[in-house]
């Protein structure tokens with residue numbers, strides 16, 4: 274009887290514990306005039322100059338309202354001048370209307386804007402788009418935005434903050450953690466190509482839209498994982514192996530330090546397998562046994 278009461282108590286604690294609590298909001302100064310906003314599993318960055326504030330992803334309505342209050346308190350004399358979306362996905366771009374006002378310019382890649390319009394996304398639609406690169410100069414700082422081709426979603430770009438040397442990338446580079454589950458919406462080889470391009474750029478600190486910030490070395494480790502994952506799944510498919518066999522056989526132990534490795538490796542494998550069938554028609558190739 275006593276034991277069952279204890280069990281009931283334990284269950285009650287487990288059920289009511291804050292596993293799904295409100296997202297934790299936080300602002301950290303990452304380097305010089307570049308700050309990171311954390312909202313649960315999501316992150317974005319912003320830059321503060323004498324001439325105004327440059328924001329990136331608002332993340333969602335609640336995060337944006339919280340950020341706006343914080344900016345009002347911390348930098349009350351500094352107006353918000355720009356909001357730039359990293360890509361089209363709603364779970365990073367919602368909340369934009371919180372900052373919509375005279376004198377605030379919203380920016381995204383052309384493809385991200387097109388998608389937000391077509392899908393009737395309920396956030397502020399960008400006023401200004403670009404195709405390859407765009408620089409915004411604000412005070413003594415610059416934000417350089419760069420499109421690297423398809424990688425995740427539509428119109429996903431990197432943003433370099435100078436002179437701080439901070440690079441912001443969302444979803445297609447994740448440091449210290451496995452790429453998300455079964456890679457929904459990802460172009461796996463596009464991620465590899467884009468990450469290779471990033472490693473040819475100048476930066477001291479990479480801040481991701483999820484998980485950790487890190488150095489060039491961390492980005493190299495991440496790229497190594499993507500390349501190894503892609504090669505292992507491709508080679509197995511060339512040998513006619515099923516997804517289930519690949520999920521049993523593929524182990525990438527050099528990367529077992531990445532958070533959620535055990536749980537998400539089979540899902541990552543499934544994602545690459547699906548991508549190779551959808552994009553490269555591996556399942557329709559007459560030279561391969563099915």
Ligand SMILES: [Zn+2]
Pocket residue numbers: 364365443444482483
């Ligand atoms: Zn994301």
